[in-house]
Amino acid sequence: MSELPVGEVICGDAVPLMIWFHGTDAGSAASILAEGFRPGTYFSTHLESALAFGGNHVFHVALRWQRDRWQRTCLETVLPSSIVLYEIFAPRQVLFYDGDLAKCILDENLAMGPEWYDAAH
Numbered sequence: 001m002s003e004l005p006v007g008e009v010i011c012g013d014a015v016p017l018m019i020w021f022h023g024t025d026a027g028s029a030a031s032i033l034a035e036g037f038r039p040g041t042y043f044s045t046h047l048e049s050a051l052a053f054g055g056n057h058v059f060h061v062a063l064r065w066q067r068d069r070w071q072r073t074c075l076e077t078v079l080p081s082s083i084v085l086y087e088i089f090a091p092r093q094v095l096f097y098d099g100d101l102a103k104c105i106l107d108e109n110l111a112m113g114p115e116w117y118d119a120a121h
Contacts, residue, residue: 015064015066016064017062017063018045018062018064018065018067019060019061019084020044020045020060020062020063020065020072021043021044021047021049021050021058021059021060022037022041022042022043022044022050022054022058022059022061023044023051023052023054023055023056023057023058023059024055024057024058025055025056025057026057026088028057029057029059029086032059032083033080033083033086034080036077036078036079036080036082037059037074037077037078038074038077039073039074039075039076039077040073040074041073041074041078042054042071042072042073043061043063043065043071043073043074044070044071045067045070045071049070049071051089056088056089056090056091057087057088058086058087058089059085059086060083060084060086060087061082061083061084062082062083062084
């Protein structure tokens with residue numbers, strides 16, 4: 001039987017296992033496969049966020065966290081046995097970017113307060 005993600009309860013937990021994404025680079029991916037995710041690692045509910053903020057090496061990770069925020073950080077090591085899928089996306093190629101609109105979106109989300117974004121869960 002494989003090890004469960006840190007802090008998880010086997011069956012009957014009120015919070016179901018869900019997929020969270022973590023993007024990174026090739027060097028960090030090798031370390032994650034061997035040792036897991038270190039405390040403070042960010043995870044996102046959105047694949048596109050993992051790609052944009054982390055890198056094109058993306059892990060799909062099974063975690064039993066509330067999906068009340070678009071991102072969270074782990075407080076303890078998350079074991080490699082929590083990895084459902086590891087994939088590499090083609091190098092990123094930005095064809096258009098509106099920095100003003102992106103800043104507006106960020107500002108509006110931050111204004112919603114820490115209950116909206118992850119304040120070091």
